[in-house]
Amino acid sequence: MLGQRLEIRQGQGLVVTPQLQQAIKLLQLSNLELEAFVEQELERNPLLARDEPDGEAEPLPDTPDRDSGVDDPAPGEAAAALDAGEGDIYGDASPGERVSDRAPEGEAQPGLSDWSGVGRGGDLEDLGEERPDRRELTLWEHLQAQASSARLAPSDHAIALALIDQVDDGGYLRGELAEIADRLGCDPARVEAVLAVCHGFEPTGVMARSVPECLKLQLVERNRYDPAMAALVENLDLLARRDLAGLRRVCGVDADDLTDMIAELKALTPRPGAGFGGEPAQTLIPDVHVRPDPAGGWRVELNTDTLPRILIDKRYHAVVADAARSETEKAFVADCAAQASWLVRSLDQRAKTILKVASEIVRQQDAFLAFGVEFLRPLNLKTVAEVIGMHESTVSRVTSNKYVATPRGVFELKFFFTAAIQASDGGATHSAEAVRHRIRTMIEAEASDADVLSDDRIVELLKEAGIDIARRTVAKYREVLRIPSSVERKRYLKVS
Numbered sequence: 001m002l003g004q005r006l007e008i009r010q011g012q013g014l015v016v017t018p019q020l021q022q023a024i025k026l027l028q029l030s031n032l033e034l035e036a037f038v039e040q041e042l043e044r045n046p047l048l049a050r051d052e053p054d055g056e057a058e059p060l061p062d063t064p065d066r067d068s069g070v071d072d073p074a075p076g077e078a079a080a081a082l083d084a085g086e087g088d089i090y091g092d093a094s095p096g097e098r099v100s101d102r103a104p105e106g107e108a109q110p111g112l113s114d115w116s117g118v119g120r121g122g123d124l125e126d127l128g129e130e131r132p133d134r135r136e137l138t139l140w141e142h143l144q145a146q147a148s149s150a151r152l153a154p155s156d157h158a159i160a161l162a163l164i165d166q167v168d169d170g171g172y173l174r175g176e177l178a179e180i181a182d183r184l185g186c187d188p189a190r191v192e193a194v195l196a197v198c199h200g201f202e203p204t205g206v207m208a209r210s211v212p213e214c215l216k217l218q219l220v221e222r223n224r225y226d227p228a229m230a231a232l233v234e235n236l237d238l239l240a241r242r243d244l245a246g247l248r249r250v251c252g253v254d255a256d257d258l259t260d261m262i263a264e265l266k267a268l269t270p271r272p273g274a275g276f277g278g279e280p281a282q283t284l285i286p287d288v289h290v291r292p293d294p295a296g297g298w299r300v301e302l303n304t305d306t307l308p309r310i311l312i313d314k315r316y317h318a319v320v321a322d323a324a325r326s327e328t329e330k331a332f333v334a335d336c337a338a339q340a341s342w343l344v345r346s347l348d349q350r351a352k353t354i355l356k357v358a359s360e361i362v363r364q365q366d367a368f369l370a371f372g373v374e375f376l377r378p379l380n381l382k383t384v385a386e387v388i389g390m391h392e393s394t395v396s397r398v399t400s401n402k403y404v405a406t407p408r409g410v411f412e413l414k415f416f417f418t419a420a421i422q423a424s425d426g427g428a429t430h431s432a433e434a435v436r437h438r439i440r441t442m443i444e445a446e447a448s449d450a451d452v453l454s455d456d457r458i459v460e461l462l463k464e465a466g467i468d469i470a471r472r473t474v475a476k477y478r479e480v481l482r483i484p485s486s487v488e489r490k491r492y493l494k495v496s
Contacts, residue, residue: 023346027353027394030401031287031306034350038308041343047317047336048343051309139171139206139276140164146201151480152194153436154418155373159184159194162409163207165284171206171273172214183409185372197482205272212236218268228253232261239265286405288358288413290369298366300359303405307351312340353390357398358413360384365416369406376418378432435467436477443483449493454486 029037042048137145147160162184166175177195181188198207204221208214212233219225219233231251232239238246239262248258286303293299317337324330361384367375381392381399388395399413418432439458446452453461455474462469478485484492 023349024397026346027350027397028400031285031303033401035306035308038310038343038347041339042310045336045340046320047312047333047340049311049313049316051311137276139167139169139273142276143167143198143201143206147198150197150201151476152197153477153480154376154432155186156190156194156197158373158376158411158415159186159191160198161411161415163191163195163198165409167207167273169273169276170271171203171208171276173207173209185408186374203269203272203275205269208272211270214270214272215265215268218272219264224264228257229261229264232258232265284403284410286403286410287354288402288404290358290362290404290406292407298362298369300355300362302351302355308347310340310344310347312337312344353394354398354402356388357384357390357395358402358404360388361399361413361416362404368416369408372408374434374437376416379417381417432477435462435469436481438462438465438467439474439477440481440483443478443489446489446493449490452486452490452493 026034026037042050143164144161147157147164150157150160152160159180162180163173163175166173166180168174173195177191178188181191184191195207199217201207205214205217208217215233216225216230219229225233228251232247235247235250238250244255244258248255251258251261253261285306287306289301289303291299291301317333321330321333324333361379362369364379364384365377367377381395385392385395399417402413403410404413439462442453442458442461455471455478458474459469459471462474483489
């Protein structure tokens with residue numbers, strides 16, 4: 001039997017306002033993307049003006065003053081409207097928290113502009129999810145992706161990123177290994193070892209330090225780097241002078257063989273990075289600066305050069321508000337004022353959130369800054385989020401496309417998050433890198449085939465040291481370190 005009845009039901013749900021979605025997108029932008037967006041808003045909104053030292057724009061009572069360029073939300077306004085936690089307006093409410101009523105589909109909300117074109121991948125279809133990047137990868141991005149999938153230890157991955165930063169458009173490594181090692185606080189031999197891994201990246205020959213080395217890497221891959229070809233590569237100056245007689249003499253081959261070798265050399269690529277590009281190189285501008293504090297510790301400061309400083313032009317707002325006659329004109333002025341106020345507050349909250357997250361990361365990783373890459377601590381998003389009283393998703397957004405300049409170089413904030421290994425005695429966790437270092441040290445101490453440690457024995461020794469680790473993890477770390485199995489090591493020591 002069909003009928004009608006009235007029921008009251010209580011439920012939980014997360015409803016996100018357009019304002020909240022836009023604040024989240026704003027937090028995810030890099031400094032270059034943020035500058036581009038603010039520039040669009042300045043062109044679109046007549047009430048917004050840059051905070052120039054000699055400008056005439058004056059702030060409204062609830063907008064930022066000229067000294068700071070930003071201001072906290074007034075009580076009961078932006079922060080309350082978003083129903084977010086203290087200092088966090090980025091929509092990290094749990095499913096049981098109701099943020100606000102959603103605006104009708106396709107309908108703009110007063111005070112908001114269209115942010116759909118903002119972001120590295122265009123507009124966001126789902127909250128916190130970006131569309132795939134359709135542009136062609138640059139050489140730097142291509143190498144970074146390979147470094148991330150190379151199963152390197154966290155500290156070795158950091159070294160690889162530092163090396164990739166020194167690669168020019170042609171694919172050649174221009175930085176000095178000794179300088180990189182000194183900056184990262186590690187042994188130059190270790191930088192050399194990481195570079196050897198990077199020489200296996202595509203395109204073949206990339207990250208070479210000279211043309212002969214670039215050609216050598218390509219010939220090795222083709223299994224054509226024999227002594228005669230090595231002599232040819234080492235004497236390219238003779239080839240440039242067309243001294244074929246001299247080349248035949250140093251290579252020990254006849255004329256026909258030399259002709260074939262030169263043809264092979266011409267088939268190689270002397271500029272392996274030339275096939276990439278896509279967009280012009282841009283200087284990496286850090287969002288945060290970390291400097292030693294004379295009183296001890298570290299001083300964390302926002303890079304004010306990357307922070308847009310905007311104001312609401314009070315005088316112009318008063319003029320256009322008085323001149324508005326129709327309801328449409330009044331609504332337009334009100335919309336511009338509301339949007340300008342919201343944008344100023346959002347920029348303030350973004351800056352404060354970045355500084356808060358960066359400060360905690362620096363506090364957690366102060367040993368790395370003081371002593372080098374070997375002292376990276378195990379760290380995850382949850383740890384930082386709990387300390388600063390924010391949601392993990394907010395910390396994740398802050399650390400994406402944000403960079404910090406330290407005495408050891410410029411790093412993405414995500415660089416400082418490393419895996420952890422649990423202690424068998426329930427004590428403090430161990431950094432995955434520290435455990436790999438222990439494994440390497442144990443194996444390097446093997447003096448004869450009788451001393452070779454199996455993976456099971458390494459597990460036992462690590463557990464005796466208070467490190468709870470599985471055998472398959474030891475095997476994985478050994479492969480990452482490019483250490484042969486115990487059987488292969490025994491065979492090698494017997495032969496030696």
